[in-house]
Amino acid sequence: MEKEYRLAKREDFNKIYRYGKSMANHQFVLYYLPQPKLEKFRLGVSVSKKVGNAVVRNRLRRMMKEIIRLKKDQMTPHYDYILLARKPVVEMEYAEMEKSIWHVIRKASLLKRNDTIKK
Template identity: 85%
Template sequence: MEKTYRLAKREDFNKVYRYGKSMANHQFVLYYLAQPKLEQFRLGISVSKKVGNAVVRNRLRRMIKEIIRLNKDRMTDHYDYILIARKPAADMDYAQMEKSIFHVIRKASLNKRNELIKK
């Protein structure tokens, strides 16, 4: 994932947690906050130690980044996102994970296709 799409600073994470909204399913929690000044979206990923060891956590992070990288045209711009992986996500394959991530994004009404339907 390119650097411009990353949410990396602690204060940015705290701002999204404090002022943003959240939506969840069994595998993921999505926090999101509108950022009208941004050209595109930014994504932060959080995987707790409860999910597994470092190998499992890094594998999850890499898979999530790749899913978002390949589907960034489906993400609504001008938002900061934080995607938190829960324990059941560790047992998922790529296709299941992709479906689950976009389920939580659709649930939050942040899918670009939903945005086009509203207009």
């Protein structure tokens, strides 16, 4: 994920957790907060220690970021997002994870308007 799309500071995470909205399914939780000053969106990814050891968590984080990176043009700009992984994600394949992430984003109505129709 390129630098302008990254959310890295603790205070940014805390602000989104406190003032943002959330949407969830069984595998992921998506927190989001409008940021009108931003031209693009920023994404933060978090995986709890409850999910697995460092190797597992880092692998999940890389996969989650890659799923978003490949279709970043479909994400609504002017938002900050935090994507949290829940325990069931560990057993999922890449394609299942991708489907689940886009499900929670679609559920939150955060896809660009012209891309909401599934092809």
